[in-house]
Each structure stands twice: as C-alpha cells, then as structure tokens.
Amino acid sequence: MARIIVVTSGKGGVGKTTTSASIATGLALKGHKTVVIDFDVGLRNLDLLMGCERRVVYDFVNVINAEAELHQALIRDKRTENLAILPASQTRDKEALTLEGVEKVLNQLSKDFDFIVCDSPAGIEHGAMMALYFADEAIITTNPEVSSVRDSDRILGILQSRSRRAVENLEPVKEHLLLTRYNPDRVLRGEMLDIQDVEEILAIPLLGVIPESTAVLKASNQGVPVVCNNDSDAGQAYSDVVARFLGEEVPHRFLEPPKKGFLQRMFGGIG
Amino acid sequence: MTLQLHTGTSAAAFKMTGGIYTLTTLELHSTNPAQISHQLETMVEKAPILFQQTPVIIAFDQLSPEQPPIDLYQLRHTLQQFGLIFIAIRGGQESHKQAAMMAGIPWLPAPRQRSGAETSLDGCESNVVIMQKTRAATSTDIAEPVQSFQKATLVEHPIRSGQQVYAEGDLIVTGPVSAGAELLAGGNIHVYGPLRGRALAGVNGDGEARIFCLQFAAELISINGQYRTLTGTGEDEHLWGESVIITLDQQSLHIRKL
Numbered sequence: 001m002a003r004i005i006v007v008t009s010g011k012g013g014v015g016k017t018t019t020s021a022s023i024a025t026g027l028a029l030k031g032h033k034t035v036v037i038d039f040d041v042g043l044r045n046l047d048l049l050m051g052c053e054r055r056v057v058y059d060f061v062n063v064i065n066a067e068a069e070l071h072q073a074l075i076r077d078k079r080t081e082n083l084a085i086l087p088a089s090q091t092r093d094k095e096a097l098t099l100e101g102v103e104k105v106l107n108q109l110s111k112d113f114d115f116i117v118c119d120s121p122a123g124i125e126h127g128a129m130m131a132l133y134f135a136d137e138a139i140i141t142t143n144p145e146v147s148s149v150r151d152s153d154r155i156l157g158i159l160q161s162r163s164r165r166a167v168e169n170l171e172p173v174k175e176h177l178l179l180t181r182y183n184p185d186r187v188l189r190g191e192m193l194d195i196q197d198v199e200e201i202l203a204i205p206l207l208g209v210i211p212e213s214t215a216v217l218k219a220s221n222q223g224v225p226v227v228c229n230n231d232s233d234a235g236q237a238y239s240d241v242v243a244r245f246l247g248e249e250v251p252h253r254f255l256e257p258p259k260k261g262f263l264q265r266m267f268g269g270i271g
Numbered sequence: 272m273t274l275q276l277h278t279g280t281s282a283a284a285f286k287m288t289g290g291i292y293t294l295t296t297l298e299l300h301s302t303n304p305a306q307i308s309h310q311l312e313t314m315v316e317k318a319p320i321l322f323q324q325t326p327v328i329i330a331f332d333q334l335s336p337e338q339p340p341i342d343l344y345q346l347r348h349t350l351q352q353f354g355l356i357f358i359a360i361r362g363g364q365e366s367h368k369q370a371a372m373m374a375g376i377p378w379l380p381a382p383r384q385r386s387g388a389e390t391s392l393d394g395c396e397s398n399v400v401i402m403q404k405t406r407a408a409t410s411t412d413i414a415e416p417v418q419s420f421q422k423a424t425l426v427e428h429p430i431r432s433g434q435q436v437y438a439e440g441d442l443i444v445t446g447p448v449s450a451g452a453e454l455l456a457g458g459n460i461h462v463y464g465p466l467r468g469r470a471l472a473g474v475n476g477d478g479e480a481r482i483f484c485l486q487f488a489a490e491l492i493s494i495n496g497q498y499r500t501l502t503g504t505g506e507d508e509h510l511w512g513e514s515v516i517i518t519l520d521q522q523s524l525h526i527r528k529l
Binding site: 161 | 446
C-alpha cells in the first residue's frame, strides 16, 4: 500500500507546487517509487515545475472519466526513473473530480507506487477537499505570516473533521509543518513571524524550514525541481526535509541569517 | 446573544429583550384524555415537586393522523390540575393550527429533521464539529426536568480556525483554541491551553456560567448573551497570556487573573 501525502495550505502562493515537486523528486531520488498528482484542475502548474509540460497528452480528468488508461496519462520523469507525474487538465474545472473517480485512480496507483504525493489547489473548496480526502499524511505548507498561518490552521481543522480518516474514525491524518519562504533577516527585523510563533499557533511537529531563495524562482522557470539544485540553500533544505520525512534525524539548517563577510559588513552588502 | 431594544428615553416604561429558554415539551402519542390524565398522575406520584407552574409545549408532530381530534380547552384544564401551564402548541395538522388560533394559544412550527453527521463534501462551510448529546426520542413517560444533570463535553484535540464546538452543558478543552474557532456551551467553558478564538458560555440563558482559561488571548467572550471583543491592548493588556476567570456580574463581564 502506498502512503498518500497531501501538500496543502489553504492559502495560495505559499509554495505547495514547489514543495510537491521537490518532495516527490526527493523521495524518488532516494529510491522510492513515487507519483505526484496535480489536483489543481484548470490551473495546471505542476508539469511546468517538473519540466514536462510538452509531454502532457492525457490527464487526471481523462483517467477519471475513463477516456484514457492510467498508464497513458502518467508521465515518466526524465531525471529519475522512480518518479511519475499525473498532470491536471487545463481545460476542465475542479467539479470534474469526484470522490469515486479519485479513489479509483489512487487505488490503482497504490499497487505500483510507494508514495503518492497530492498537490492540492489553494482554498478549502471542492478541489482542495478532493486532494486531502484520502490522505494518510499531510504536509502543511505555511509562510511565516499571519494570514498564511490562519489558513493553515483552517485546513488542519478540515483534515481533522472531513478527511476520510476522520469520517471513518481511523487513526488521524499525520500532520507535518513545512515553513517556506523563511527569511531569518526579516524575522530579526520583526517583519516575519519566527518559527516558535508558528509552531505555537499550529501545534504540529515541524518537518522543515525552507529559506526564501532566488534558487526557487529560477528552478521553477527552468522546470527543474529545486531539490535537484544541491548548491542552493533551498535545494539542500528540501533534501533535509525528504530525509526527515523518511525518518532520518537531520538537524534544521538555514534558521539564522547567513554570516556576512568582512567587506559586506563594512559596506552593508545585500543580505 | 441577547437582543436589546432601548427606547431612547431614560424613563422608559419597559425594555424589550429576547432570550432563549429551555422548555418542557409534551409529545402527544394519543389524544385519549383519560390516558393522558392517568400518565400525568403516575408521573406526579413519582416526582411530586417536578411540576409547579411548569410551562409546557404540546407537540403534535409525532401524533398519528388516525388519532381522534383533541379538545384543547379540556387538555389545558387537565394539565393545569397537575401543575403544568400549557403555553403553546407545536406542529401537527392544519386543524391543530386553527384550533390553537381559536383558543388564543401560540402555534410553533415543528422542528426540521436534523440530519446526522455532516459528511457531505459539497460546500465546505459546514466544517462544523457539533458535539451534542443526541437525545433519544423523548416519550411522555420520561419526564424532562427543566434543570437536568448534564454531562460535560471533553475535547482533547486542538480546535482550529473555522471549527465550532457546542456543548449543552460544560465544555472542557485540553488543546489550544485557535483564532477563528468558536466554543459554545450551555454551561461553563474550561480551556487548558491558549484561548485565541471565541468563547460563549451560558448560551441557553445561564448568567452564572463562567469561562476559565490558562492562556487568555480571546477574540470574543460572552456569558448569557453579554459579550465583549478584545484586542489585548489598553485595559486588557495586563491579562493577555494570563490564566483568567471570566464572570458575568450586574450585566457586565469581569475578567480577573486566576
């Protein structure tokens, strides 16, 4: 049985798709057979971040509607053989997803994969509900600012009360906090919430902290998940997150502002 | 929440307020006067002090249409003999509604059938966790005292933004209550953690209800309809993050450190 992981946040633009792409790729690089599904029907983005947008022929909705076989819609990743992508449809809307349809596809994928990563759309409506309903674990992607934290709290409430595990009275969905776009300089200046503030409000275990990084935008535009960029801070932070997710003990990094060189200190270089 | 209409002048003859009260409902299953009278007799024998000027509502919604019509005047008289004051009728046929109108008795619509646990996925507004003791269909042989013992509701997980928890009696929460979450209780509210959301105690008209919490940072507090919003600045600042008890006294809310 595959572990079904939903990457969700409530709020948009916090880094759900970036996280889905990097975690799925990271798990595959560690040798686990992984599939990542784009639940953002109508606003298809995951394929862009994975660099496979020109290879999309059939999509998730086609499979649900039995217009295509699952193996026709799955795209094999070019970088890692253990990874497959199930893209969203760009021409449909989220109502095309049904619980029965999603369940059928997940059951089929469960036979062949170790991990199923569900990239949730923003919001708490139908699309987000479909993405989280069958989840075993949830990665709550949160930016260190109050509205993002509030929305994450709302999504946690929904996971507790409306997911399959809640409805069927099973063991609750395992929750992980992933703090993204963390900028230690701005935290020191009081412009951002610090890790303790967010942890205290959400009261779930911290899986990792991804520093705000120019490498993320660059990676998105190039269609290469940032986890593949081992030279960047964000890439290394995502590698740590994947290792931690798999049960390894890895200390948190990038929580303090980078040490500035002598010249930078003299001339107040860019932080 | 209590609605208050002030007339504006200081020497107003009255003040109109609204409120929610718990009333005993007598759900009729038979219209036979002798049978009703006999059952009331046995109940009064068992609990002589139960009925003293007790207002009751007569519910017709569970009554089968085959039953012969009932004489409301006679029923009122019978109930009065046993210390029950008949104040309104609920549900039933159109004929019951008309009979009530003729007799000058208020008529109330039958409550809508409450659906079970809300598990539908359509429309996420209904992310409401209602923890309410579902009462078995009350039959007339179980007297429902106005002030009955109510078991406290215990919640051991965090209450998140957008969630609402209702308890008929006391509500005890051992996890944090997030901003945007709402606690409602007929009795007291105890929060063994930070209270960042809303807490409304004594919602069924209990002015004696209290709110307790270990880390006070509430958005709104209310007891018996008297409410206050809080910002954590000015006069509330010294209470912020403290363990507090909130009481209602002389129509105003008092917050003090525990």
